[in-house]
Structures are given as C-alpha cells and as structure tokens.
Amino acid sequence: MSDWQDIATAPMDGTEILLASIGQTFDGVPVPPRVTLGHYTVGDELLRDAGDCGGACRCPEYEEIEPFWMSWDGGFTDENPPTHWQPLPPPPIRESSPEPAAFKPQLLGYDECRCILTQYCDGTCRPIYSRPPNE
Incomplete structure (x- = not known):
C-alpha cells in the first residue's frame, strides 16, 4: 500500500516532506524516478541576493523570486517537478529496557x-x- 499523494495536495508552508517524481524525460533524456526530502519555499527563501544598493552604505538588496519545490539534493526543476509527496514518518523512539525490579x-x-x-x-x-x- 502506498501513502503517496498527488503533489497538488502537498503543504506549501515550508513543512519538510518526502518528495517524489515518477520517471520523466528532459530534452529527450530519461530522468529516473526518485525520492528525496524537501519543502515548498517560503519567506526569506524567496529572496535572491542582488548585491548592494551601490551607495556609501552598501545596503544589501534582494529581488523576490517565484516559489518553487526545493529538495536537499537540488534535483527538481520546472521541467522535472516533483509529482507526489508524503509526510515524514515519525522519528524512532528509544526502546527502553524494562526497569529491573528493585x-x-x-x-x-x-x-x-x-x-x-x-x-x-x-x-x-x-x-x-x-x-x-x-x-
């Protein structure tokens, strides 16, 4: 049984999730299916460094970019976007050994x-x- 859901239903609030893509083709070259960790960009991630203002203060300037799916391996593009997602599993729980009887x-x-x-x-x-x- 698969818990994969269509990417259109994924959270777009910066929540880390598992992202997947089915096999695709880019410029006639097959792109294999893959799974990776990622999120939809929000907030400061949408600001690209554009240098400084050029004045004496040298204030940094940024330009706003369009939101996109960011994966930690950097592999998704507009041409090869993620197609499915699922929530991260809960972290493992330390199995504690039963307390020895006093x-x-x-x-x-x-x-x-x-x-x-x-x-x-x-x-x-x-x-x-x-x-x-x-x-």
Whole structure:
C-alpha cells in the first residue's frame, strides 16, 4: 500500500516532506524516478541576493523570486517537478529496557554468634542476607 499523494495536495508552508517524481524525460533524456526530502519555499527563501544598493552604505538588496519545490539534493526543476509527496514518518523512539525490579534482600539465616554476653544473645545478631546478582 502506498501513502503517496498527488503533489497538488502537498503543504506549501515550508513543512519538510518526502518528495517524489515518477520517471520523466528532459530534452529527450530519461530522468529516473526518485525520492528525496524537501519543502515548498517560503519567506526569506524567496529572496535572491542582488548585491548592494551601490551607495556609501552598501545596503544589501534582494529581488523576490517565484516559489518553487526545493529538495536537499537540488534535483527538481520546472521541467522535472516533483509529482507526489508524503509526510515524514515519525522519528524512532528509544526502546527502553524494562526497569529491573528493585532488589529485596532475603534473610538466609544467621552466622555463628560472637556475642560476648551470650546469655543475652537471642542468636539473631549476625543475620545473613542474599546479595544482588551483580555483586
């Protein structure tokens, strides 16, 4: 199933999208189909540097150009325009490993009692607990 849509339905607000063209011909030479990232030009992209004003201030001057489909590889022209588009896919999501369960030590028993006053010892003075697996 293809999500390609006709270029006439593409956003023309500068949104980055996937652009595609079907195989075309230019001056009798076949132009292969292609897919690339691009957008419709808007705003300052429509200003071409025309040098400066020529005065002492040397203010930059620009001339306004017609909007066009701009691709990052620069391959679309009026003669070979994009014919289809589709939105960019969402970025990948970092797959997080599940949080390890919190380690809860288990009482394994008691070590030999070393109390000085053994008559007061209940035998629980040296408990032995399980350790986390990585220790």
